[in-house]
Amino acid sequence: MQSRASTPPLRLAWTIWGFGATFYLMGFFQRVAPAVMTGELMQAFDLNATALGNLSAFYFYSYVSMQIPTGILADLWGPRRLLTAGAFVAAVGALMFAMASTVFWAYLGRFLIGGAVAVAFVGNLKLASEWFPARYFAMVSGAALFFGIVGAVFAGTPLRILVVAFGWRNTMLVSAAVTFVICAGVWIIVRDHPGEKGYAGYTDPVADPAANSRPGIFSGIREVLRYPTTWLLFVIPGGLVGCVLTFGGLWGVPYLSTHHNLPPAQAAALNSTLLVAWAVGGPVFGGLSDRIGRRKPLYFLGCAVAVIGWIFILFIPELPVCLLTILLIITGFASGCMIISFAFARESVPASLAGTVNGVINMGVISGPTLLQPAVGWLLDRNWTGELLQGIRIYDMAAYRAGFALMLGWALVSLVLLFFTRETGCRQMSNN
Numbered sequence: 001m002q003s004r005a006s007t008p009p010l011r012l013a014w015t016i017w018g019f020g021a022t023f024y025l026m027g028f029f030q031r032v033a034p035a036v037m038t039g040e041l042m043q044a045f046d047l048n049a050t051a052l053g054n055l056s057a058f059y060f061y062s063y064v065s066m067q068i069p070t071g072i073l074a075d076l077w078g079p080r081r082l083l084t085a086g087a088f089v090a091a092v093g094a095l096m097f098a099m100a101s102t103v104f105w106a107y108l109g110r111f112l113i114g115g116a117v118a119v120a121f122v123g124n125l126k127l128a129s130e131w132f133p134a135r136y137f138a139m140v141s142g143a144a145l146f147f148g149i150v151g152a153v154f155a156g157t158p159l160r161i162l163v164v165a166f167g168w169r170n171t172m173l174v175s176a177a178v179t180f181v182i183c184a185g186v187w188i189i190v191r192d193h194p195g196e197k198g199y200a201g202y203t204d205p206v207a208d209p210a211a212n213s214r215p216g217i218f219s220g221i222r223e224v225l226r227y228p229t230t231w232l233l234f235v236i237p238g239g240l241v242g243c244v245l246t247f248g249g250l251w252g253v254p255y256l257s258t259h260h261n262l263p264p265a266q267a268a269a270l271n272s273t274l275l276v277a278w279a280v281g282g283p284v285f286g287g288l289s290d291r292i293g294r295r296k297p298l299y300f301l302g303c304a305v306a307v308i309g310w311i312f313i314l315f316i317p318e319l320p321v322c323l324l325t326i327l328l329i330i331t332g333f334a335s336g337c338m339i340i341s342f343a344f345a346r347e348s349v350p351a352s353l354a355g356t357v358n359g360v361i362n363m364g365v366i367s368g369p370t371l372l373q374p375a376v377g378w379l380l381d382r383n384w385t386g387e388l389l390q391g392i393r394i395y396d397m398a399a400y401r402a403g404f405a406l407m408l409g410w411a412l413v414s415l416v417l418l419f420f421t422r423e424t425g426c427r428q429m430s431n432n
Contacts, residue, residue, distance in 0.1 A: 008199040013131040017140070019189045020079060020124045021147040021411035023182050026119030028148035029155045029175065030047060030094065031059060032249040032275070036160040036268045037078060039392050042170045045103040048393060049384070053377025056250050060106045060370035061068075062115030067363035068121045068356070069222065079130075086123070086185035089116035091176050100173035121148075125342065125358050130193050130201055137341035138290045142283030145339050149279025152248070156272030160265050161401065221293045224357045228364050229348040233416050234364030237338040239414030242333050242368020243407045244309055248274045250373050251380075255400055260321065273325060274332040280371040283334020286343070289426070295344040302337025303415045309334060314404040317397065347424035368410065376403035 034041060034056040042052055073082050090113050097109030121144060128140040162171045192199040224230050247255075248271045256267035280301070289298050309331030313324065345361045383399035 005176040006199060007079055007202065008131060008150075008194040008197060010132075012197065013194075016131055016190055016386065017124065018147075019186050020083050020120070020127050021116070021144055023083055023090075023179075023186060024120035024124055025147045026145055026175070026179050026182055027090065027113075027120045027150035027286075029156075030090070030113050030117065030412070031121075031160060032152045032245065033155045033175075033250065035166045035250050035271060035426065036156060036209070036264070038250070038254055039264075040163065041106075042294075042392050043085030045100075045102065045106060046170075047234055049380040049395070050374065051103070053250065053374035055103065055106060055110060057370055057373045058110040058158045059114035060366055060373070062111045063118040064363050064366050064370050066118035067122065067366070068114045069118045070359055073119070074122055074126045079126045080186065080190045080192050082119050083123045083182055083190060084187040085118035086116045087179055087186055088163075091179035091183060092116075094172055094176035094215045098164055098169050098283050121362055123361055127190070128286075133202055135290060137282055137346070138286035140286075141342045142336070142339045144375075145323045145336065146279040147281035149275045149282075150187055150250070151276040152279075153272045156268045156275070160268045162391060182275075199203045204336040221356060224349055224353050224360055227349050229421055230345060230357060230360060232342045233345045233361055234350075234367075234422050235415040236303075236417050236421075237341040237361070238363045238368035238371075239412075241365050242372040243411050244274065244278055244332065245369035245409055246372040247271075247404075248278075248332075250367060251376055251400075251403070258394055259317075259397055259400065260319075260324065262321070270321075270325060270328060274328040277329040277332030278335050281333035282332075282339040283336075286339045289340050289343065293426045294423060295340050295347070295426065296418065296421055298335050299340045299344070299421075300415075300418045302334040303388035303411070303418055305334035305413055306331050307408070307411045307415050310408055312410060315401060317396055323390035341365065343426070344424060346420070347426065347428050348422070365401075369382070372410065375406055375424050378400075379406065380401040 021066050038052060040280070041047060041055065045051075045055070064129070077085075093109045093112030093114075094098060095109075096112065099104055100106035100109055116245075124144045125141065125370065126138060128144070132140050145327045159171065184338055189199055194421070224266055231385070252274070253264060253267045256262045256270055259266055260267075285298055285302055292298070312319070313327050313331060341361050341364075345357045350355050379402045380395045380399045383395070383402050384393055385396055385399075387394040387396070
């Protein structure tokens with residue numbers, strides 16, 4: 001029998017974690033899928049930009065509302081049951097969305113998908129804390145983001161090709177079937193703690209006094225919010241993620257198609273380029289932050305570069321496609337610095353509050369696209385000149401600039417707020 005004195009080999013840890021991360025991949029696929037189906041969805045349900053923004057954002061409405069409950073459920077149920085249940089409900093939501101006869105059922109399907117996949121990231125953070133040494137936490141968090149963006153890449157050009165070939169409904173039906181398969185795989189493979197495989201874990205509730213003194217649900221939330229860094233890191237990553245997912249997750253393809261004269265497939269490919277760069281930036285920034293033992297300098301550098309990049313991309317017209325591609329790569333990569341938020345926040349509160357603060361911060365992360373996607377759509381409609389193409393609204397450059405100004409504004413706020421955060425030195429705050 002394997003000695004309980006030894007910790008699990010990294011190969012096993014990556015395998016266990018990887019199955020949970022596959023569910024996060026599918027969740028990200030569903031998150032950005034509407035970006036390459038804007039025309040089809042507007043025609044199918046007779047939507048304007050505001051309504052389309054809301055259809056996409058229904059995913060985020062439930063996703064945000066589930067963040068703190070997810071942290072609590074991860075402790076009560078364990079990540080295995082939590083991720084399995086989430087995958088099952090997400091598959092049902094995808095099935096409902098694919099078969100929706102009216103926009104109400106499409107809204108409901110997106111709402112179920114968002115609430116269900118909301119458990120994926122926090123569940124994977126829980127697996128990371130159980131199966132990996134603490135020094136790997138920021139890097140593994142970045143690797144989770146990488147998995148997610150792989151899903152977003154599949155929701156770019158490959159999804160566009162499938163939608164053209166087979167229709168958006170059939171393609172979404174297949175995504176529902178794949179999610180059911182992931183559900184079964186997570187239940188069979190994932191385990192909550194290395195002890196279930198005969199290994200010693202990195203956290204032991206019996207030996208960990210912080211675990212024994214864990215506060216109640218509401219007192220824990222109140223306690224987390226007593227720390228100023230929690231508030232700052234609630235707002236800061238939302239500006240970076242809001243820009244990436246509002247552009248890359250919804251409005252980038254129509255903008256690039258109409259104002260850079262790119263065919264939809266090429267516009268989707270550029271969107272994917274942004275998301276791939278974001279995926280690579282996450283683990284790089286997380287790993288470098290762990291290595292140098294600092295959180296704030298790299299976070300500030302990445303945020304500053306991202307802000308400058310968005311200024312060029314959104315407000316300088318007629319950029320050559322080559323230069324636009326380079327800017328999207330640099331901006332996406334720099335935006336990966338937001339992954340530092342989770343380790344930064346975790347170290348800024350006592351260890352007993354680590355799970356709660358992760359849920360709070362992830363709620364802030366996803367609040368960016370939740371608010372910006374419909375807000376940008378509303379401003380597009382407010383500035384619409386009445387132009388139509390095959391029954392689909394076409395928005396001029398002035399309309400896009402008005403909407404994109406909201407994105408840039410939040411990113412600038414994030415940059416300023418970083419000045420007020422307090423460096424942790426990659427050291428966990430004591431419960432005392």
